[in-house]
Amino acid sequence: MAREKTLVLIKPGAIQRELAGEIITRFERKGIKIVGLKMMMMTDFLIQKHYAHLKDEPFFTELKRSMQDTPIIAIALEGNDIVKRVRILTGATNPREAAPGTIRGDYSISVSNNVIHSSGTPEEALAELQRFFDEDELFNYQRMNVMDYAED
Numbered sequence: 262m263a264r265e266k267t268l269v270l271i272k273p274g275a276i277q278r279e280l281a282g283e284i285i286t287r288f289e290r291k292g293i294k295i296v297g298l299k300m301m302m303m304t305d306f307l308i309q310k311h312y313a314h315l316k317d318e319p320f321f322t323e324l325k326r327s328m329q330d331t332p333i334i335a336i337a338l339e340g341n342d343i344v345k346r347v348r349i350l351t352g353a354t355n356p357r358e359a360a361p362g363t364i365r366g367d368y369s370i371s372v373s374n375n376v377i378h379s380s381g382t383p384e385e386a387l388a389e390l391q392r393f394f395d396e397d398e399l400f401n402y403q404r405m406n407v408m409d410y411a412e413d
């Protein structure tokens with residue numbers, strides 16, 4: 262088991278639908294530790310880096326626009342095997358395929374309004390966290406008691 266951090270973005274579609282609290286609560290209720298959190302605008306530069314793998318897709322222009330409709334909320338989460346665990350909680354990219362109980366399965370209404378981003382692999386998570394957070398925006402702290410019985 263590897264102790265890792267991962268990046269979540271609450272996307273503009275979720276901010277507009279007032280789902281930010283619901284999404285943060287999902288992670289808290291599951292005992293996942295938040296080690297960084299901030300609201301910010303996605304700049305053109307950030308989007309080009311973040312979605313570099315999609316730059317030639319026909320939907321890229323629309324994706325870029327939709328990521329700038331409102332600020333996003335960037336969240337850093339930490340735990341054992343957290344990248345994979347958060348991907349499972351996130352659910353499939355396409356809402357029609359996202360399982361009930363996952364965040365996208367419960368809240369996503371279209372592939373371009375799929376409410377949340379989460380890093381796909383540990384390598385992706387490292388690169389994305391560096392892109393979205395300065396070192397002094399990520400925190401080291403202990404939680405008391407509640408986690409004594411949990412896996413991480």
Ligand code: DAT
Nearest residue numbers: 315320324353354372373375377378379381
């Ligand atoms: P994921 O966000 O599940 O990691 P991805 O990295 O393949 O998926 O794509 C990033 C985002 O791009 C995705 O969350 C929504 C958008 N996207 C992907 N495929 C799309 C499509 N066919 N039409 C519209 N938007 C799409």
Ligand code: MG
Nearest residue numbers: 378379380381
């Ligand atoms: Mg991805």
